Amino acid sequence: MALAVREKHVAQPALRLTRDEAGTLWELSEKSAGLLDPPHSSDLSEFLPDVPAHLRDALLDFREGTASSGYLLVKGVATGDIPDTPLAYGTRALVGHASNGTLALVGDVLGSLIGYADEKNGDLLHDVHPVRGEEHRMENSGSVAFDFHTENVHHPLRPDFLGLLSLRQGHEATATRVASIRHAVAHLSEDENAVLRRLRFRSLFPTSFTRGLTGERPATAEHRVLFGDPGYEFLRFDSFNTKPADLEAERALGALAEALEAVCVEVVLEPGDLLLVNNHIAAHGRSAFTPRYDGRDRWLRRFYSHRAVPGWARLMMPSKRVLPATGDIQGIF
Numbered sequence: 001m002a003l004a005v006r007e008k009h010v011a012q013p014a015l016r017l018t019r020d021e022a023g024t025l026w027e028l029s030e031k032s033a034g035l036l037d038p039p040h041s042s043d044l045s046e047f048l049p050d051v052p053a054h055l056r057d058a059l060l061d062f063r064e065g066t067a068s069s070g071y072l073l074v075k076g077v078a079t080g081d082i083p084d085t086p087l088a089y090g091t092r093a094l095v096g097h098a099s100n101g102t103l104a105l106v107g108d109v110l111g112s113l114i115g116y117a118d119e120k121n122g123d124l125l126h127d128v129h130p131v132r133g134e135e136h137r138m139e140n141s142g143s144v145a146f147d148f149h150t151e152n153v154h155h156p157l158r159p160d161f162l163g164l165l166s167l168r169q170g171h172e173a174t175a176t177r178v179a180s181i182r183h184a185v186a187h188l189s190e191d192e193n194a195v196l197r198r199l200r201f202r203s204l205f206p207t208s209f210t211r212g213l214t215g216e217r218p219a220t221a222e223h224r225v226l227f228g229d230p231g232y233e234f235l236r237f238d239s240f241n242t243k244p245a246d247l248e249a250e251r252a253l254g255a256l257a258e259a260l261e262a263v264c265v266e267v268v269l270e271p272g273d274l275l276l277v278n279n280h281i282a283a284h285g286r287s288a289f290t291p292r293y294d295g296r297d298r299w300l301r302r303f304y305s306h307r308a309v310p311g312w313a314r315l316m317m318p319s320k321r322v323l324p325a326t327g328d329i330q331g332i333f
């Protein structure tokens with residue numbers, strides 16, 4: 001559907017931590033950060049009741065997945081002393097840093113902080129910053145425009161939530177973009193809506209899961225892109241990796257991309273901003289920017305959280321909080 005006017009919507013903060021709340025969360029984060037590093041139990045449950053109620057209540061509300069916007073922006077999160085933005089992929093520059101505790105606590109209030117064995121070595125917390133030579137990758141190490149996607153579109157156990165905490169804004173007003181399917185459906189025709197609900201799409205494994213693999217990337221079985229009751233729609237879509245089975249499906253995907261664009265909200269994350277996204281309701285992406293590789297580039301930290309991991313998958317986990325490699329559980333769902 002062609003859109004005559006494209007409004008730009010700016011994300012509204014739902015929650016701003018007071019200085020006291022940020023201080024309490026930081027103290028708790030310092031206590032819990034080390035628990036994430038092996039061989040600790042990584043059980044943070046004793047700390048969760050002390051997460052400031054204002055934040056905890058908002059997280060518990062958000063995790064229900066009944067709101068239509070699919071995102072929650074928390075401002076005023078403490079980040080502590082931050083070294084230069086890393087230059088290389090996977091440097092693990094912040095092992096043991098208290099901000100790890102913050103992300104883990106938020107992840108564990110929403111569900112459970114979880115990583116994937118075949119993405120970033122199973123790391124639970126991911127550094128999002130530009131990497132030289134990867135500018136054009138459709139991954140968070142790139143710097144060209146990163147189109148709308150839901151996270152880990154190929155995976156049977158997609159995260160329920162992702163969180164992006166800004167440590168450094170970088171040199172430009174780079175926007176993180178979020179678009180809710182529950183808003184976008186108003187821009188789809190009945191036919192487009194119906195086609196998106198059919199098993200007419202396959203998704204390639206994202207390149208973050210196939211680093212080091214040569215040859216063609218594997219793909220999923222056929223899946224729906226849109227599902228759920230009216231008003232409570234859900235999305236499984238990655239503009240770079242989700243492929244249509246035929247022309248009708250291709251047109252429907254094009255209409256979806258335009259509909260998401262029409263309802264997109266943009267947020268330039270500032271240090272201490274934590275953007276939480278319901279990964280089944282909202283697609284997200286990022287505008288293009290020009291990295292300088294001078295230690296002052298944009299730097300976010302990302303986590304995934306799952307409300308529940310099935311018992312069988314739990315027993316196949318290679319280590320605590322790390323889901324088995326996709327190839328080992330593909331086809332089960």
Ligand SMILES: O=C(O)CCC(=O)C(=O)O
Pocket residue numbers: 128140146151164175176177284285286300302
């Ligand atoms: O850089 C951003 O704002 C978002 C990157 C992204 O999509 C991700 O890390 O999952």
Ligand SMILES: [Fe+2]
Pocket residue numbers: 149151284
């Ligand atoms: Fe992403």
